Amino acid sequence: ADASYRLTMHGGLTHDANGVTGNGSTGYMDTKFKDSDFAGQNDAGVAVYCRNDFASGAKALYGAVDSGFQGLRFLPDLSGTAYFSVFSSTGAGQTNSDTSGRWIHTRTGSTADKIYRNGSLFKANNQTSATNSTTANILLLAVDYNNGALKYQNSDANIAFFAFTTGLDDTDKVLLDGIIDDFNITLGR
Numbered sequence: 001a002d003a004s005y006r007l008t009m010h011g012g013l014t015h016d017a018n019g020v021t022g023n024g025s026t027g028y029m030d031t032k033f034k035d036s037d038f039a040g041q042n043d044a045g046v047a048v049y050c051r052n053d054f055a056s057g058a059k060a061l062y063g064a065v066d067s068g069f070q071g072l073r074f075l076p077d078l079s080g081t082a083y084f085s086v087f088s089s090t091g092a093g094q095t096n097s098d099t100s101g102r103w104i105h106t107r108t109g110s111t112a113d114k115i116y117r118n119g120s121l122f123k124a125n126n127q128t129s130a131t132n133s134t135t136a137n138i139l140l141l142a143v144d145y146n147n148g149a150l151k152y153q154n155s156d157a158n159i160a161f162f163a164f165t166t167g168l169d170d171t172d173k174v175l176l177d178g179i180i181d182d183f184n185i186t187l188g189r
Contacts (some may be wrong), residue, residue, distance in 0.1 A: 005032045007141070018189050019051060019160030020099045020142075028143035028150065033073040033164060035064045035137055041087035041129045045106030045165035046072060048141070049180055051158040053107040053188065056080065061103070061159070064137035064142025071137055073144050074115075075152060085125065086113050087124060092125030099157070102180050104173045106165060114170075119177040123169075139164075160184055 009015070011026025020029060036042035048061055056077045063073035065085075073178075075083045075092070076099040085091030086107035104116040113125040137145050141159055145150040161180050168176065 006125060007031060013142075014150065017187070019049075019158050021052075021156055021158040022142040023180070024156060029141040029159075031139045031141065031162075031164075033139050035087075035139060038164075039166060040166040042107055042109050042112075043166045044072065044086055044105065045108075045168055046074070046086075046139070047102070047104045047161070047163045047165055047176060047180065048074075048159060049102045049161035049184065050076070050100050051160045052156065053098045054156050054158075056097065058152045059157070060144035061099070061157060062139060062141050063146060064161075065144065065146050066137060071107070072139060073146075074103065075144070076103070082123070084113075084115050084123070085127075087129045088113055088125060088127040092123055092127065094123040096122075102161070102177050103167070104165070104176055106168050106173065108167075108169065114173075116173045119174050119181075160189060166168075 007046045008030040010028050012023030014021045014028040061074045065071035065073050068185035075097055081093045083093050096141050107113045110129050111126045115122045143150050144158050
């Protein structure tokens with residue numbers, strides 16, 4: 001394992017001033033961070049800025065789940081529905097047709113799984129949390145690492161920012177969104 005959690009690029013990716021963009025069939029990023037590395041299932045989150053609206057379908061921005069679907073995953077446009085979960089086997093769906101945006105996805109309590117988009121609540125999932133994954137799947141970007149197999153490849157997601165989060169309340173999520181936005185404006189993207 002990489003103690004610094006440096007991203008390892010795999011397959012066809014383009015890395016430039018705009019971030020990292022997948023090629024649609026083989027490109028993904030390994031974060032070296034396992035879903036079991038969070039202190040607990042009720043204090044876990046992911047922030048990701050996707051700059052483009054990529055094609056609808058079974059394509060994940062990130063994922064790490066076991067055979068019981070315990071872990072974290074986000075498919076922003078699975079046939080017109082955004083599907084997400086943080087340590088919940090049932091997950092949640094919300095009508096969505098645009099994959100772009102600053103997405104902040106957290107679980108802060110046993111029934112508090114929320115996803116924000118561009119600083120506003122997108123959907124709250126009040127499903128009871130499950131336990132941390134026992135298989136310790138590694139969280140991957142631009143693909144879902146599902147029970148030891150790569151699934152849901154992205155066509156061309158342009159990921160410009162990514163971070164793991166803990167301890168964020170609803171106010172902190174809005175503040176983090178502003179920081180991500182300011183960061184990307186400063187970089188001219």
